[in-house]
Amino acid sequence: MIKRIHIYDLDGTVIDSSHRYRTVYDKNGNLKIDLKYWRDHDNENFIKYDTLLPLAENYKKDLADPECYVIIATARACYPNDANYEYIKATIGLPNHFIHRKGLEDVRKGSEIKIKGLKKILNLKQFRNAAKVFFEDNIDYLINVAYAIDAHPVFVKSNQGF
Numbered sequence: 359m360i361k362r363i364h365i366y367d368l369d370g371t372v373i374d375s376s377h378r379y380r381t382v383y384d385k386n387g388n389l390k391i392d393l394k395y396w397r398d399h400d401n402e403n404f405i406k407y408d409t410l411l412p413l414a415e416n417y418k419k420d421l422a423d424p425e426c427y428v429i430i431a432t433a434r435a436c437y438p439n440d441a442n443y444e445y446i447k448a449t450i451g452l453p454n455h456f457i458h459r460k461g462l463e464d465v466r467k468g469s470e471i472k473i474k475g476l477k478k479i480l481n482l483k484q485f486r487n488a489a490k491v492f493f494e495d496n497i498d499y500l501i502n503v504a505y506a507i508d509a510h511p512v513f514v515k516s517n518q519g520f
Contacts, residue, residue: 361425363490364417365476365509368432370495370516372417372450375408379518397462400434402441413493413514414450421451427488431457431476431503433468455479469499473506480507 369375378400382392420426436442436458446452457475464471480490490509494500495516504511 359425360427360484360488362420362423363427363429363480363485363488363509364420365429365431365490365492365507366413366417366453367472367494367496367499367514368430368434368446370411370518371493371514372411372414373408373446374411374516374518375405376517377407378404400442402444405441405445408445410449411514411516417450421453427455427485428453429455429457429476429479431472431492433459433471435459435461435464468496469502472499472503476503476507 366372369379378395380392380395381389382395384390417428420428430446430453434442436446436456457472457479459466459471466474479485490507491512492500492504492507492509493512493514494503495514495518497513500511500513503509
């Protein structure tokens with residue numbers, strides 16, 4: 359029986375991919391992630407230099423717990439057999455459920471991707487009474503997503519979320 363659902367963001371929480379991450383100012387002077395830079399470095403030549411953060415151990419313990427359902431909710435595009443997927447599989451293990459961007463043409467905000475995907479699965483009957491915890495390094499995502507799915511928010515300080 360599932361008693362807990364633990365939802366993990368990846369970058370800046372479980373995985374340190376900061377060597378592939380940078381920010382730029384848009385035309386309105388707002389700081390944002392440089393998606394072109396990220397995408398140019400989102401391949402096996404660069405992903406292999408990602409490292410695990412301390413929360414990765416908690417993630418692995420949750421995966422081994424039959425009473426905990428583990429979800430990764432990320433804004434990465436991640437498909438079976440691509441470099442992201444293979445790295446996750448090899449280093450921390452695949453989650454029970456994976457929510458991610460649906461390719462480069464998917465330009466939704468990360469919080470929108472997460473909320474839509476999480477609401478869909480969390481509405482299933484078997485999850486109605488499970489306690490939900492959401493681990494995130496982006497404070498705006500943390501607040502919006504946790505509120506939308508009624509989860510306990512856990513802020514993870516990182517050099518990637520803003």
